[in-house]
Amino acid sequence: MKYVHFSYQQQPQIGIALDDVIVPMSALQRFASSSLSLPVIIDDLWSQPELHTQIQHILEQHTTELMNQAIAEQDIEWLPIVPNPGKVICIGLNYRRHAEETNAPIPQTPVVFSKFSDAVAGHLQSVPLPQSSTQVDYEAELCIVIGKQASGVSTEDALDYVFGYCAANDVSARDLQMLTSQWLLGKTCPRFAPIGPYLVTADEVGDPNQLQISAYLNGEQVQHSNTSDMIFDCRYIIHYLSQHMVLHPGDIILTGTPEGVILGQPEQDRVWLTSGDQVTIEIEKLGRLSNTFVSAEQH
Structure with a gap:
């Protein structure tokens, strides 16, 4: 199932994507039993895990x-699919060919960093270019959305803790990122974590490490790979993180980017993102996430 977080007629709500339309969750209420309280916000989906099966049944019937009662996608305002993640955890240098293109050694353990939770953005929302940076880059990434508390989980059981997946763009201000050994400053500027457009449930995705992943800059493909090229796959990432922290429902994990980022090009060939550039992240089964970059004054 594909869940959507959106605003329609200035009312934030959640819904279900079917073909090119959105069915508001509120439309299901008249078909639900009196004892069933349908989700109102995204967080309700993991606080009441049995809802997914019941929602699926109503849709089928x-x-x-x-x-x-569906709404056309072009008539909604897309909101971040997880608007208030408790944690935004990122894995760096997690595709072998991306590590090679940046002349970085292949990591022996996952490289873990974070963004702040208020950096998330939705599909089609603009991303302001920081005034303090001149080297903003894109990174196509698969995003894991945790569905239940995970602490010390095994690799074998790790995917059982996933609610679903979405596309993400780990936007990076490289000059700020490289100021120190800590990457945070260049990673968590406003709207530097677009996620969406859909939250696709784990049962519909299947194996998250067999998905085509691409990025397009102004319509031209600049990244193209498969999540099978990850050094540390999704199972291992969840297992590894859960050994060191507690993962809670609604936490999100950005799992790394493949080769093709601007930073990976020869220095003389790098053309950093500028106002008006549109970046689209496309992941098999998860849809296309597009955002336009604008100057800070336009934001």
């Missing part, structure tokens, strides 16, 4: 009636 009443598809025609629900489609009559």
Whole structure:
């Protein structure tokens, strides 16, 4: 199932994506039993895990009636699919060819850093270019959304703790990132973590390490790989993180980017993002996440 967080007629809400339309969650209420409280916010999805099966049942039984209340995607305002993640955990240098293009050694353990939770942005939201940076870069990434508390989990069981997946762009201000050994400053500027457009449930995605992943800059493909090129796969990432911290429902994990980023090009060939550039992240089964970069004055 593909969940959506959006605003329609200035009312934030959640819904379900079917084809090119959105069925508001509120439309399901008249078909639900009196004892069923349908989710109102995204966080309700993991606080009441049994809801997913019940929602699926209502959709299957009443598809025609629900489609009559659907909203066209072009009529909504997309919001961050997880608007208030408790943690935004990122894995660096996690694709072998990306490590090679940046002349970095292949990591022996996952490189872990973070963004602040208020850096998230939605599909089609603009991303302001920081006034303090002239070297802003894109990074296509698979995002894991945790669905239940995970602490000390095994590699074998790790994917059982996943609610779903979405596309992400780990936007990076390289000049700020490289000021010190700590990357945070260049990673967590406003809206530097676009995620979406859909939150696709784990059962629909299947193996997260067999997905095509690409990025497009102004319509031209600049990254193209497969999540199978990860050095540390999704199972291991969740296992590893859970040995060192408690993962809570609604935490998100950005799992690294493949080769093709601006930083990986010869220095004389690098053309950093400028106002008006549009970056689209496309991941198999997860859709296309697009954001336009604007000057700080336009934001």
